[in-house]
Amino acid sequence: MNRQTRRTGTFIVTREHKRFVEFANTVRRNATIGLCHGRAGVGKTLSARRYAHWDRIEPLVTTWGKREDSDAKVYAASARARTLFYTAPVGGSISALRKDIQPYIMRLCICIDSHENPEWTGRHSTPLGPIELVIVDEAERLTMTGLEFLRDLFDHSDAGLILIGMPGIEKRMAQYPQLYSRIGFVHEYPSLSQDEMQFDLQRRWRKLGFGLDDADFTDARAAAAIIRLTAGNFQLLQRLFMQIERIARINEIAAITKDVVEAAAQTLVIGNAN
Numbered sequence: 147m148n149r150q151t152r153r154t155g156t157f158i159v160t161r162e163h164k165r166f167v168e169f170a171n172t173v174r175r176n177a178t179i180g181l182c183h184g185r186a187g188v189g190k191t192l193s194a195r196r197y198a199h200w201d202r203i204e205p206l207v208t209t210w211g212k213r214e215d216s217d218a219k220v221y222a223a224s225a226r227a228r229t230l231f232y233t234a235p236v237g238g239s240i241s242a243l244r245k246d247i248q249p250y251i252m253r254l255c256i257c258i259d260s261h262e263n264p265e266w267t268g269r270h271s272t273p274l275g276p277i278e279l280v281i282v283d284e285a286e287r288l289t290m291t292g293l294e295f296l297r298d299l300f301d302h303s304d305a306g307l308i309l310i311g312m313p314g315i316e317k318r319m320a321q322y323p324q325l326y327s328r329i330g331f332v333h334e335y336p337s338l339s340q341d342e343m344q345f346d347l348q349r350r351w352r353k354l355g356f357g358l359d360d361a362d363f364t365d366a367r368a369a370a371a372i373i374r375l376t377a378g379n380f381q382l383l384q385r386l387f388m389q390i391e392r393i394a395r396i397n398e399i400a401a402i403t404k405d406v407v408e409a410a411a412q413t414l415v416i417g418n419a420n
């Protein structure tokens with residue numbers, strides 16, 4: 147499983163994230179299959195990890211070492227989330243996928259049980275036990291047999307399944323009627339809206355020690371340039387701001403102007419790839 151070790155800064159609870167939470171809750175409540183697609187960098191992975199409390203749970207279920215007192219907190223988080231977040235392996239065969247995901251399922255079940263029923267040593271009657279939702283990220287990596295394996299897992303449990311992928315994944319899935327017929331909901335993860343961008347900019351501006359003043363023409367032009375260049379893409383925004391910060395620091399700049407933004411953008415490869 148891919149581990150997200152890179153620091154991503156503060157998580158912002160955006161409207162897009164709230165919509166994802168609603169979608170995930172619906173899929174789970176209906177124990178169906180949900181498909182979530184959206185352009186690269188809009189925040190799909192972070193939303194899903196957040197929903198699953200994965201930053202807290204992942205270290206334990208990945209290393210699975212000696213138990214510590216602090217694990218109780220992880221057990222509690224897993225019992226609250228009851229969600230497995232799993233990143234599909236690159237080009238994984240069905241046996242590789244099974245070998246890869248099975249330990250996570252088992253360990254997450256143990257975590258949930260440890261919180262709710264520590265004395266209990268019985269077996270679960272379904273392969274996912276107390277897990278109510280499985281979220282598979284980067285689902286376009288899955289081969290047909292990989293998808294088949296997940297469908298089988300889904301069919302033998304009462305859990306929901308969410309497949310996250312890039313735009314176009316919904317068309318690819320249509321080629322697998324066995325799976326496609328089970329899809330209950332399709333959710334498009336949208337780009338950040340204008341006002342969310344504005345809100346995010348304000349926060350970042352402040353962090354750099356500047357104020358973003360709507361009434362100030364220079365600020366407004368700089369903000370407009372950023373919004374245009376990043377087009378609601380969180381990842382680009384993050385990268386652009388790293389450069390703005392660097393340029394502002396090197397040049398001891400007192401305000402973020404449109405020129406600074408454009409200079410920063412030039413150091414990035416901002417294509418129209420997505």
Ligand SMILES: Nc1ncnc2c1ncn2[C@@H]1O[C@H](COP(=O)(O)OP(=O)(O)O)[C@@H](O)[C@H]1O
Pocket residue numbers: 154155156157158159160163184185186187188189190191192193380381384
């Ligand atoms: N809700 C959020 N709050 C703060 N930063 C975010 C948020 N969502 C995404 N980001 C930023 O955007 C980057 C890309 O997000 P990610 O979830 O990996 O996108 P996707 O999976 O859609 O390609 C993250 O690494 C992070 O820097």
Ligand SMILES: [Mg+2]
Pocket residue numbers: 190191192283284
């Ligand atoms: Mg992603």
